[in-house]
Amino acid sequence: MKVGVVGSSAVDIFAVSKFFRPQLGDQRSHIVLEHGSQLWLDNAINEPGGDGLIASLVFARQANTTQLLTRIANDLYGDIIKTIAAEEHVQLMGNIHTTQTHTDTTLHLRSASQDQTILHFTGSYLRLNKADLANLRPDIDLLHIASLPTEKSLLNKLLAFAKRNTIEVSINPRFIHTLPSKALLKILRACNIVVINQDEASLLLGTYCSCIEAAEKLSRAGIGHIVVYCNDAQSVVVKDSVAYIAQEPPKNKSIDGSGAEAVFAAGYVEQFVKSANVGLALSHGLRQAASVKTIIGTRSGILKQPVFDTLKITTKTL
Secondary structure (H helix, E strand, O other), X not given: OEXXXXXXXXXXXXXXXXXXXXXXXXXXXXXXXXXXXXXXXXXXXXEEEOHHHHHHHXXXXXXXXXXXXXXXXXXHHHHHHHHHHHHOOEEEEOXXXXXXXXXXXXXXXXXXXXXXXXXEEOOOHXXXXXXXXXXXXXXXXXXXXXXXXXXXXXHHHHHHHHHHOOOEEEEOOOOHHHOOHHXXXXXHHOOOEXXXXXXXXXXXXXXXXXXXXXXXXXXXXXXXXXXXXXXXXXXXXXXXXXXXXXXXXXXXXXXXXXXXXXXXXXXXXXXXXXXXXXXXXXXXXXXXXXXXXXXXXXXXXXXXXXXOOOOOEEEEEO
């Protein structure tokens, strides 16, 4: 299968220290640092990140011809991403180098007890523009939108490109507050597969929903194939008025959830497009997500071979 992925590429920096922990009596989950703090790190790890790059690794490791439309800078982190893409047989597309800013970076300040504060820099991908879209190949079988562009017009152009060339479209919308809900719903209705996490689905619907509630409501809103992912809980697929419900497989102690959703979305989409089997696709996506949670970083946890043994999946007709 030929796959085109649109999304961000970044370097994740995991800085671990026993000093990164909530203050005594602080019930919040994030880390609090005093002004002027000077703290020793116990460990620091650099790993590839960004939803687009991570999704591309999933597709490429399943022996698909994979292209990634992204933006990086002409700097050290940009060189790291280019090296990783070459090693994983992912072709970088578009006007890759953005000289006005640094390559996207995510800094994870982690404590030994897994409390963490996350700092995001997304300057490079935000500069994706309509000129970059000219680099998309019309002969791809699937267009997977792993990161939302900042402008609605870019999304509409991507959908028009796919329709014009009879290409299936999947989308994993995150940080949906950047677009009005009504406009985003219209875009999602035009996609063949929509994978969204429970929190973003609730935000889109304007009220807190369980996975099954969110899937049902989005299905009634006109999305034909909706997948609602929930970290460490039941994930739900609604297609053709049938709900498929599965629990993430048993796994070792979860160490880090970074990248799990992007991996789940790409794993689900890849298997469904090939097999048209919801159970197989849901099982593969959940096993991929469970695997990457057992390590710090994402790349090493992505499975190279499809997982054909399905999880226990319950169904109900809506």
